[in-house]
Amino acid sequence: MARSATRKRPAAPSGASSPARPGVNPKAPCPCGSGRRYRHCHGSGYAPPVTRPFEGLPGEEHWVALRELVPAATAPLRTADGREVTLASVLPGGAPALVRASGEILLGVQLQGSSDDVSRDLGTALAAALEAPAGAPVDPGPVGGAGSAGPRLQELLDLTAPLEVTVHADFGFWLEGVDAGATARAGLEQANAAILPTEVLPGLGAAYWVRPSGERAHLRWVRPEPEERLLDALARLRASGDVLLGEGTRYAGAFRAHGLLVPVWDLPAGVPAADWTDAATAFQARLERALGATTPLTADERRARAGLLSRQVTLR
Incomplete structure (x- = not known):
């Protein structure tokens, strides 16, 4: 669900980071996109928080809104190599991503946990979904916590495609094209009851x-x-x-x-x-x-x- 707009959220753990990458010039910009030199960022053993994780993505303001404000919404995305993805505010069970039997990929921006770089968390989930077979569970490995291991969204997405958001009155899009059982329908009804217009x-x-x-x-x-x-x-x-x-x-x-x-x-x-x-x-x-x-x-x-x-x- 969308987070409260009047409540402070606890800071993510910041003491741990991904290990230094061999072969990276210590004086070069850090590959994480923080703007710092590598030796002062991930190469130091400490990853400072990325304050604007969606910077550089088309519709940065909408990414923030879907992450923090909007309960039920979707937007089409396109990867750099032309694959179609559906961005969702939240997915069933707070899943980071899923692949339907039809092959449709959905990416959920409201993760249950996150590291100091939300873009890398989401990029890790998206990269795993792009490799998963149709209908198979998506296993991105640890997402959030001490840090996700995959690429950032800015490395995966087509940065020329505008973000066009559709706000939904309920979470019916969860089950579109799916032969849902009674448990899934009950979960949908429970989620719909918590939506604010x-x-x-x-x-x-x-x-x-x-x-x-x-x-x-x-x-x-x-x-x-x-x-x-x-x-x-x-x-x-x-x-x-x-x-x-x-x-x-x-x-x-x-x-x-x-x-x-x-x-x-x-x-x-x-x-x-x-x-x-x-x-x-x-x-x-x-x-x-x-x-x-x-x-x-x-x-x-x-x-x-x-x-x-x-x-x-x-x-x-």
């Missing part, structure tokens, strides 16, 4: 509306901008009173997930998701103008920025 607002990137049970709905918007620049822009809007999405809304704060900032608004629960598209589009225009501002923050804007920082948590 979720929709993506069209044309606005990774802007996801969700309605928990209660008096408030929420808009959670995974933003692609660098955090400091985005915070300055949000501070300008808050100081001018332009950070809200309309009557009855409240800017609730933001959280960091996999290197990106996710602002959150509280919304009236009785208003459907589609009715927020215009307000969010207008906010996007205001935000773009604020992002383009070059003057230093005023005293009011600095105070607003401090208030924004006090409302932030980190998921990853």
Whole structure:
């Protein structure tokens, strides 16, 4: 299931790492993609966390959303050698990947456990699925924990193909084309009962509306901008009173997930998701103008920025 947007997640173990690779130049960039030299990264016996594991993938913001926010969604992927894969928010039992009898490969982004590089965890699972026979169990070996042994997603996927996400009302896609027994159907019904209604607002990137049970709905918007620049822009809007999405809304704060900032608004629960598209589009225009501002923050804007920082948590 999608993780809570208001709760800190315990940090993954970071004291262990994959062993140094023979033949790698210690001064060369580390193959893990961290941006550090190999001797200061995996070659040192200590692997620092990869803060943006999905960086470089098309639709990085949606990868973060499917990992942390969205209960039921899928998106087609294509590997570098042209094979088709279906990305899923979560798979039955939290499986990292599976191969159907038809040969269709599914990759689940919400892993039950992860290392300090989620991209390598998912790449390890995908590499195993690509080698598994149709209908056979996928055995990627240890995924997460002290570190996964396979390639990163950036090494396996076609990086020119856009990520087109479809949000589902339930997990029916789990059993598409499958002759499911009573146990599988019961598991599906149990999973469906826990889903929070979720929709993506069209044309606005990774802007996801969700309605928990209660008096408030929420808009959670995974933003692609660098955090400091985005915070300055949000501070300008808050100081001018332009950070809200309309009557009855409240800017609730933001959280960091996999290197990106996710602002959150509280919304009236009785208003459907589609009715927020215009307000969010207008906010996007205001935000773009604020992002383009070059003057230093005023005293009011600095105070607003401090208030924004006090409302932030980190998921990853």
